[in-house]
Amino acid sequence: KQEVTQIPAALSVPEGENLVLNCSFTDSAIYNLQWFRQDPGKGLTSLLLIQSSQREQTSGRLNASLDKSSGRSTLYIAASQPGDSATYLCAVMPNYNLFFGTGTRLTVIP
Amino acid sequence: EPEVTQTPSHQVTQMGQEVILRCVPISNHLYFYWYRQILGQKVEFLVSFYNNEISEKSEIFDDQFSVERPDGSNFTLKIRSTKLEDSAMYFCASRVAEAGELFFGEGSRLTVL
Numbered sequence: 001k002q003e004v005t006q007i008p009a010a011l012s013v014p015e016g017e018n019l020v021l022n023c024s025f026t027d028s029a030i031y032n033l034q035w036f037r038q039d040p041g042k043g044l045t046s047l048l049l050i051q052s053s054q055r056e057q058t059s060g061r062l063n064a065s066l067d068k069s070s071g072r073s074t075l076y077i078a079a080s081q082p083g084d085s086a087t088y089l090c091a092v093m094p095n096y097n098l099f100f101g102t103g104t105r106l107t108v109i110p
Numbered sequence: 111e112p113e114v115t116q117t118p119s120h121q122v123t124q125m126g127q128e129v130i131l132r133c134v135p136i137s138n139h140l141y142f143y144w145y146r147q148i149l150g151q152k153v154e155f156l157v158s159f160y161n162n163e164i165s166e167k168s169e170i171f172d173d174q175f176s177v178e179r180p181d182g183s184n185f186t187l188k189i190r191s192t193k194l195e196d197s198a199m200y201f202c203a204s205r206v207a208e209a210g211e212l213f214f215g216e217g218s219r220l221t222v223l
Contacts, residue, residue, distance in 0.1 A: 031209045043201060043216035044153070051209075089153065096208050097143070097166060100153040 002027045002094050006101035013080055014109050021075040021104045023090030028068045034098065035064050035075050036089040044089065048075070080108045112136040114215035116202050122221045123192055131187045131218045133202030142185045143203040143212070144177065146170070153201065159185065160208075192222045 003026045013019050023033070032051045036044040048057045048064040050073070056065040063076040073090060087105045091098040115134045123129050135142050144156040157167040159177055176188045185204075189196055199217040 034212060036214075041219075044203075044214040046211055046213060049211040091153075093209065095166075097155045097158060098145075098153075098212060099155070102152050 002030075002092060002099045004090060004092055004099050004101035006088075006090055006104050008104060009102065010105040010107075012107040012109060015080060015082060017080050017108075018076070018078050019080055019106070021077070021088050021090075021106070023073040023075070023101055025071045025073075025092045025099075027094055028071050029094055030068065031093045031096065033064075033066055033073050033093070034091050035062075035073075036091065038087045038089055038103065040087075047088075077106075080106075082108045082110045084108050114202055114204055114213055116200075116215035116218050118218055119216065120219045120221070122223065125194060125222055126191050129189045129192055129196075129220060131189075131200050131202075131220070133185045133187070133215060134183050135185055135202065135204030136206075136213060137183070139204035139206050139213075141165075141205050141208055142177075142179070144187045145201045145203060145214075146198040147201065147217075148198045156187075156200075189220075192220075194222050196220060197222045 035047040061078040087103040142159040
């Protein structure tokens with residue numbers, strides 16, 4: 001059974017800092033990996049989708065990488081802003097359905 | 111920008127009552143999903159739906175749950191007889207291709223008393 005782990009569970013950084021969020025998964029046979037953002041009490045906003053054949057994807061200040069063989073993905077956020085404060089979720093798709101991690105709660109301090 | 115919309119945003123019900131949660135997926139999407147998130151826990155898959163039938167369901171999705179696409183735009187989740195443990199945020203999601211990017215709605219918070 002696919003298990004997805006995200007470390008750290010919570011992270012607090014000063015504004016302007018670059019940061020990395022980590023995601024690991026147990027079964028490398030996946031179709032893709034998707035990163036989401038979730039604000040408190042809200043839905044999930046898709047940030048980046050990486051297909052299994054890709055190594056990374058970029059959108060603005062966000063860059064996500066995927067290493068299928070080691071079962072790892074990272075989400076890099078450049079020049080963090082207070083508006084980036086949210087929970088970031090990693091989800092893998094081994095069988096056309098998503099398996100989610102528990103998320104990393106990010107706080108960016110002004 | 112097209113989005114998945116869900117109603118109601120919050121529903122409070124008594125244990126044993128029937129609940130219907132409604133979703134309008136993005137219009138050109140073909141694959142539809144329900145997920146749920148119990149407070150403080152992971153987002154969990156419930157069911158996927160394609161071509162007017164269930165394509166996969168989790169062990170959570172027992173006989174108390176059903177899904178329907180009654181017309182060309184709505185996608186509903188029915189819980190026949192709610193239990194306390196059904197209290198959660200329920201998310202509808204859709205995508206255009208089976209392995210494509212998945213888009214979620216804002217969720218429907220269900221509270222069972």
